[in-house]
Amino acid sequence: MMAKLFRAVIMGPPGSGKGTISERIAQSFGLKHLSSGDFLRENIAANTEAGVLAKTYIERGLMVPDHVMTRLLLPRLEEMTRHSWLMDGFPCTLTQAKALNSTCDLDLVISLNIPYETLKDRLSDRWIHPASGRVYNMGFNPPRVQGRDDLSGEPLIQHDNDQPEALVARLRHYKDVAKPVIDLYKSKGILHTFSGTETDKIWPYINSLLSTKIPSRPETDTQHIPLP
Numbered sequence: 001m002m003a004k005l006f007r008a009v010i011m012g013p014p015g016s017g018k019g020t021i022s023e024r025i026a027q028s029f030g031l032k033h034l035s036s037g038d039f040l041r042e043n044i045a046a047n048t049e050a051g052v053l054a055k056t057y058i059e060r061g062l063m064v065p066d067h068v069m070t071r072l073l074l075p076r077l078e079e080m081t082r083h084s085w086l087m088d089g090f091p092c093t094l095t096q097a098k099a100l101n102s103t104c105d106l107d108l109v110i111s112l113n114i115p116y117e118t119l120k121d122r123l124s125d126r127w128i129h130p131a132s133g134r135v136y137n138m139g140f141n142p143p144r145v146q147g148r149d150d151l152s153g154e155p156l157i158q159h160d161n162d163q164p165e166a167l168v169a170r171l172r173h174y175k176d177v178a179k180p181v182i183d184l185y186k187s188k189g190i191l192h193t194f195s196g197t198e199t200d201k202i203w204p205y206i207n208s209l210l211s212t213k214i215p216s217r218p219e220t221d222t223q224h225i226p227l228p
Ligand SMILES: Nc1nc2c(ncn2[C@@H]2O[C@H](COP(=O)(O)OP(=O)(O)OP(=O)(O)O)[C@@H](O)[C@H]2O)c(=O)[nH]1
Pocket: 012, 013, 014, 015, 016, 017, 018, 019, 020, 021, 037, 089, 122, 123, 125, 126, 127, 135, 136, 137, 139, 140, 141, 197, 198, 199, 200
């Protein structure tokens, strides 16, 4: 049982490994991994009003507007009064960061700084199980059976906006909107940036940083709990 609740955010461009590293943090430190992308997909699947609206943007490879993201996510975070969490993919604009700031005090922000060529290679090789959001990479973490999800056996898909043509625009957009967010967290003294081309090499540094902030927990005590 953690003495103090811990609130963290992980930021980085598409394909930087936010989801992959978040899962490791959740397993090692017992934080709930809250994925804004998964939450959007759940709302789309459930046909909620915000989900229907968000879908029209995601389908065109666009970012969902700030007011939709904050309306969807902030009430959920406000409910999480008894859990430590790690938010992945939100905030990604200054407006979202300011809205989050008015809801809670963050303890730590992890920012991933990964070269473009690496992102391009990873994303063109990324395969997703749409129903669960489980992510594979044909080189790094391939599925046991090619083209099939390990748990359900269902087919894996690739997103059009993971292909190099779409990626350049997505990365340019990320750089523009993330810069003021990074500056904000730097000025608060909670930003920690990790650079590199391999998650397995970055992970030990993140692990040791978090070990100084939160107690790790034994393997057997791990679980992934989706956002309620
Ligand atoms: N080759 C390689 N692939 C990696 C590495 N780390 C993560 N990946 C893969 O790269 C892809 C992107 O990783 P994610 O964890 O989905 O990245 P993300 O930042 O959450 O991406 P978005 O959801 O688009 O924002 C996935 O297919 C991962 O399996 C690595 O060190 N090497």
